Amino acid sequence: MTQEPTPDAEIRALLTSLDGQRRHVLGILDGLDADALRRVVLPSGWNCLSLVQHLALDVERFWFRAVITGDKDVIRSLDEIDNAWVVEPDVPAADVLQRYREETDLANAVITVTAADAPLAWWPHHLFGEPHLHTLRDVLLHVITETACHAGHLDAARELLDGRRWMVLT
Secondary structure, three states: OOOOOOOOOOHHHHHHHHHHHHHHHHOOOOOOOHHHOOOOOOOOOOOHHHHHHHHHHHHHHHHHHHHHOHHHHHHHHHHHHOOOOOOOOOOOHHHHHHHHHHHHHHHHHHOOOOOOOEEOOOOOOOHHHHOOOOEEEHHHHHHHHHHHHHHHHHHHHHHHHHHHOOOOOO
Protein backbone atom coordinates (compact mmCIF):
# COMPACT_ATOMS: atom_id res chain seq x y z
CA MET A 1 0.00 0.00 0.00
CA THR A 2 1.51 3.29 -1.17
CA GLN A 3 0.91 6.27 1.04
CA GLU A 4 0.44 9.73 -0.47
CA PRO A 5 3.18 12.18 0.51
CA THR A 6 2.22 14.63 3.23
CA PRO A 7 2.90 18.27 2.40
CA ASP A 8 5.41 19.95 4.68
CA ALA A 9 4.37 22.48 7.34
CA GLU A 10 5.01 25.47 5.07
CA ILE A 11 2.82 24.13 2.27
CA ARG A 12 0.10 23.18 4.75
CA ALA A 13 0.17 26.74 6.15
CA LEU A 14 0.04 28.32 2.70
CA LEU A 15 -2.75 25.98 1.62
CA THR A 16 -4.72 26.81 4.77
CA SER A 17 -4.42 30.49 3.91
CA LEU A 18 -5.47 29.89 0.30
CA ASP A 19 -8.41 27.73 1.38
CA GLY A 20 -9.58 30.54 3.67
CA GLN A 21 -9.61 32.96 0.74
CA ARG A 22 -11.44 30.41 -1.43
CA ARG A 23 -14.09 30.00 1.29
CA HIS A 24 -14.41 33.79 1.41
CA VAL A 25 -15.02 33.91 -2.37
CA LEU A 26 -17.83 31.37 -2.15
CA GLY A 27 -19.14 32.57 1.21
CA ILE A 28 -19.66 36.18 0.20
CA LEU A 29 -21.77 34.95 -2.74
CA ASP A 30 -23.89 32.58 -0.68
CA GLY A 31 -27.57 33.39 -1.02
CA LEU A 32 -27.32 35.45 -4.22
CA ASP A 33 -29.65 34.27 -6.97
CA ALA A 34 -28.52 33.81 -10.58
CA ASP A 35 -29.70 37.28 -11.60
CA ALA A 36 -27.77 38.96 -8.79
CA LEU A 37 -24.65 36.93 -9.61
CA ARG A 38 -24.81 38.30 -13.18
CA ARG A 39 -25.67 41.90 -12.26
CA VAL A 40 -22.97 44.44 -13.04
CA VAL A 41 -22.49 46.85 -10.14
CA LEU A 42 -19.15 48.47 -10.94
CA PRO A 43 -18.23 50.66 -13.92
CA SER A 44 -15.61 48.15 -15.13
CA GLY A 45 -18.46 45.84 -16.19
CA TRP A 46 -17.62 42.56 -14.50
CA ASN A 47 -20.09 40.64 -12.36
CA CYS A 48 -19.64 38.21 -9.50
CA LEU A 49 -20.06 35.15 -11.69
CA SER A 50 -17.48 36.34 -14.19
CA LEU A 51 -14.97 36.95 -11.42
CA VAL A 52 -15.49 33.40 -10.10
CA GLN A 53 -14.99 32.01 -13.61
CA HIS A 54 -11.79 34.07 -13.89
CA LEU A 55 -10.58 32.57 -10.60
CA ALA A 56 -11.40 29.04 -11.78
CA LEU A 57 -9.79 29.27 -15.20
CA ASP A 58 -7.18 32.04 -15.13
CA VAL A 59 -5.99 31.45 -11.59
CA GLU A 60 -6.55 27.92 -10.22
CA ARG A 61 -6.38 26.00 -13.52
CA PHE A 62 -3.69 28.22 -15.07
CA TRP A 63 -1.22 28.46 -12.20
CA PHE A 64 -1.47 24.96 -10.77
CA ARG A 65 -2.36 22.68 -13.67
CA ALA A 66 -0.53 24.54 -16.44
CA VAL A 67 2.39 26.33 -14.78
CA ILE A 68 3.18 23.92 -11.91
CA THR A 69 2.47 20.58 -13.64
CA GLY A 70 2.90 21.52 -17.30
CA ASP A 71 -0.27 19.60 -18.17
CA LYS A 72 -0.22 19.69 -21.98
CA ASP A 73 -4.01 19.34 -22.30
CA VAL A 74 -4.56 22.30 -19.99
CA ILE A 75 -1.93 24.39 -21.78
CA ARG A 76 -3.55 23.62 -25.16
CA SER A 77 -6.98 24.52 -23.76
CA LEU A 78 -5.86 27.98 -22.61
CA ASP A 79 -6.57 29.45 -26.02
CA GLU A 80 -10.07 27.93 -26.23
CA ILE A 81 -11.57 30.64 -24.04
CA ASP A 82 -11.14 34.16 -25.39
CA ASN A 83 -12.04 35.85 -22.12
CA ALA A 84 -12.69 33.97 -18.88
CA TRP A 85 -14.36 37.12 -17.57
CA VAL A 86 -17.31 36.48 -19.92
CA VAL A 87 -19.91 33.96 -18.78
CA GLU A 88 -22.32 33.18 -21.59
CA PRO A 89 -26.01 33.69 -20.71
CA ASP A 90 -26.83 29.99 -21.26
CA VAL A 91 -24.24 28.84 -18.70
CA PRO A 92 -25.98 28.19 -15.37
CA ALA A 93 -24.55 30.06 -12.39
CA ALA A 94 -24.35 26.78 -10.45
CA ASP A 95 -22.06 25.35 -13.15
CA VAL A 96 -19.60 28.25 -12.81
CA LEU A 97 -19.52 27.90 -9.01
CA GLN A 98 -19.08 24.13 -9.31
CA ARG A 99 -16.25 24.60 -11.83
CA TYR A 100 -14.47 26.81 -9.29
CA ARG A 101 -14.86 24.13 -6.61
CA GLU A 102 -13.57 21.45 -9.00
CA GLU A 103 -10.57 23.55 -10.05
CA THR A 104 -9.66 24.21 -6.42
CA ASP A 105 -9.83 20.46 -5.74
CA LEU A 106 -7.60 19.75 -8.75
CA ALA A 107 -5.20 22.49 -7.62
CA ASN A 108 -5.08 21.02 -4.11
CA ALA A 109 -4.18 17.64 -5.58
CA VAL A 110 -1.18 19.29 -7.26
CA ILE A 111 -0.18 21.38 -4.23
CA THR A 112 -0.22 18.50 -1.76
CA VAL A 113 2.19 16.35 -3.79
CA THR A 114 4.61 19.10 -4.83
CA ALA A 115 7.57 20.32 -2.82
CA ALA A 116 7.59 24.02 -1.91
CA ASP A 117 10.79 24.63 -3.85
CA ALA A 118 9.80 22.53 -6.87
CA PRO A 119 10.55 24.40 -10.11
CA LEU A 120 7.81 25.33 -12.54
CA ALA A 121 7.10 22.83 -15.31
CA TRP A 122 5.97 25.50 -17.81
CA TRP A 123 6.16 29.28 -18.05
CA PRO A 124 4.02 31.46 -20.36
CA HIS A 125 6.78 33.63 -21.85
CA HIS A 126 4.30 34.98 -24.41
CA LEU A 127 2.27 36.51 -21.56
CA PHE A 128 4.83 37.47 -18.92
CA GLY A 129 8.30 37.47 -20.49
CA GLU A 130 11.01 36.03 -18.29
CA PRO A 131 9.81 34.16 -15.21
CA HIS A 132 9.18 36.22 -12.10
CA LEU A 133 7.86 33.19 -10.19
CA HIS A 134 10.12 30.17 -9.86
CA THR A 135 8.68 27.62 -7.41
CA LEU A 136 5.42 26.25 -6.04
CA ARG A 137 5.98 28.54 -3.03
CA ASP A 138 6.09 31.59 -5.33
CA VAL A 139 2.94 30.50 -7.16
CA LEU A 140 1.08 29.82 -3.93
CA LEU A 141 1.92 33.27 -2.59
CA HIS A 142 0.84 34.83 -5.88
CA VAL A 143 -2.48 32.92 -5.94
CA ILE A 144 -3.20 33.70 -2.27
CA THR A 145 -2.68 37.40 -3.02
CA GLU A 146 -4.81 37.37 -6.18
CA THR A 147 -7.62 35.38 -4.57
CA ALA A 148 -7.65 37.68 -1.52
CA CYS A 149 -7.76 40.74 -3.76
CA HIS A 150 -10.69 39.32 -5.73
CA ALA A 151 -12.46 38.27 -2.52
CA GLY A 152 -12.32 41.95 -1.57
CA HIS A 153 -13.79 42.89 -4.94
CA LEU A 154 -16.63 40.46 -4.27
CA ASP A 155 -17.15 42.02 -0.83
CA ALA A 156 -17.68 45.42 -2.46
CA ALA A 157 -19.96 43.99 -5.15
CA ARG A 158 -22.06 42.10 -2.60
CA GLU A 159 -22.48 45.18 -0.44
CA LEU A 160 -23.63 47.13 -3.50
CA LEU A 161 -26.04 44.34 -4.47
CA ASP A 162 -27.86 43.87 -1.18
CA GLY A 163 -25.91 45.41 1.66
CA ARG A 164 -24.51 42.13 3.00
CA ARG A 165 -20.97 42.20 4.35
CA TRP A 166 -18.74 39.19 4.93
CA MET A 167 -16.90 40.39 7.99
CA VAL A 168 -17.39 43.47 10.08
CA LEU A 169 -14.88 44.29 12.79
CA THR A 170 -16.43 45.90 15.86
